[in-house]
Amino acid sequence: MRALVRTGLVVGALLLGLALLSCFVVVDVTEYGVFLRFGRVAGVARAPGLYLKRPYPFERVLRLDKRLLTFKPATAEFLSEDKKNLVLHTLVTWRIADPVRFLATVGTRPVAQERLGDVVLTTVGAVVGGAPSSALISLDGHESEFERVMRRIVGQAQAEALTAYGIDLVDVRLRQLSLPEQNRANVFARMQAERGRIAMKYRSEGEREFKKVVAEADREKVQVTAEAYREAERTKAEGDAEAARIYAEAFGRNPQLYKFRRTLQVYEKILDANTTLFLPADADILQLLGAERKPAAR
Numbered sequence: 001m002r003a004l005v006r007t008g009l010v011v012g013a014l015l016l017g018l019a020l021l022s023c024f025v026v027v028d029v030t031e032y033g034v035f036l037r038f039g040r041v042a043g044v045a046r047a048p049g050l051y052l053k054r055p056y057p058f059e060r061v062l063r064l065d066k067r068l069l070t071f072k073p074a075t076a077e078f079l080s081e082d083k084k085n086l087v088l089h090t091l092v093t094w095r096i097a098d099p100v101r102f103l104a105t106v107g108t109r110p111v112a113q114e115r116l117g118d119v120v121l122t123t124v125g126a127v128v129g130g131a132p133s134s135a136l137i138s139l140d141g142h143e144s145e146f147e148r149v150m151r152r153i154v155g156q157a158q159a160e161a162l163t164a165y166g167i168d169l170v171d172v173r174l175r176q177l178s179l180p181e182q183n184r185a186n187v188f189a190r191m192q193a194e195r196g197r198i199a200m201k202y203r204s205e206g207e208r209e210f211k212k213v214v215a216e217a218d219r220e221k222v223q224v225t226a227e228a229y230r231e232a233e234r235t236k237a238e239g240d241a242e243a244a245r246i247y248a249e250a251f252g253r254n255p256q257l258y259k260f261r262r263t264l265q266v267y268e269k270i271l272d273a274n275t276t277l278f279l280p281a282d283a284d285i286l287q288l289l290g291a292e293r294k295p296a297a298r
Contacts (some may be wrong), residue, residue, distance in 0.1 A: 025051050025061045032064040032099045044099050064102065068095050068170060069109070073117035078125050084133035089176040092120055098166030105165045116161055120172055123157040136177055137191075150174065 026049075027033035033045035037059045045051050045061075053059045070093050077087045094116060096102050106112040127149060128136070135145040150172065158169040251258040 030067050032066050034062040034099050036060050041100050064096055064099050071113045073120055076121050078128045080133040082132045087178040091173045091175045093170040095168050097168035101166030119160050120157050123153050127152045
């Protein structure tokens with residue numbers, strides 16, 4: 001009998017310990033702790049720590065992830081403002097902002113992503129339908145129009161998701177944009193023409209700059225050549241003047257020798273080895289040569 005009583009006391013103590021232990025719950029920094037009392041929300045633990053609750057049959061804790069979550073909505077085809085079909089692949093980043101509304105409307109992550117995907121695709125269709133295809137397919141390399149369209153999508157879908165499901169839509173990104181087969185040829189031809197126009201523009205600018213550089217170089221060349229020619233003429237004139245002065249000085253000292261030398265220079269220019277020259281007896285050259293021989297004969 002005593003053993004039975006002892007066993008009952010031990011079992012009761014264990015049950016009491018388990019009941020007391022179930023009154024404490026630890027909430028992690030990455031989650032919300034939602035306290036449910038008979039299926040209804042009794043409170044939400046938003047900060048991490050140790051919390052006290054009623055024993056399990058009366059109250060339980062549902063844990064919801066508070067981290068950033070991502071998913072890829074279904075690929076969809078949209079019609080732009082200029083009647084171009086665009087196939088968009090998006091990536092959605094979200095998190096739970098209101099745990100109570102989240103549990104009341106969607107309850108689980110798969111259902112939440114399904115509803116949020118519908119909201120995003122509806123918003124993308126509305127925004128893309130009011131924008132030209134060039135806003136998403138940039139031909140000039142500028143991203144301002146594309147970023148403006150993506151901000152409109154996030155802003156509109158964010159308000160609806162928070163109000164309807166308690167979800168904070170953090171961002172919507174375009175993973176890939178493709179074109180239906182019937183549109184690709186036209187778009188690629190337009191892109192090729194635009195690239196050709198840009199290339200021609202750069203080529204014209206390069207040609208204009210090249211001509212400008214060549215003209216500047218030619219101008220500098222003419223200027224340098226003129227200055228060099230002027231300097232050469234000045235130096236030549238100074239040399240001729242100096243030579244004339246030296247000739248005049250030499251001529252003044254010995255006119256006969258100077259005349260003889262000039263005569264030899266003239267004959268050197270007009271005569272060669274095959275030339276026979278007949279001179280009269282009174283020729284200057286013969287007189288000079290005779291004058292030179294007379295002292296030698298004495």
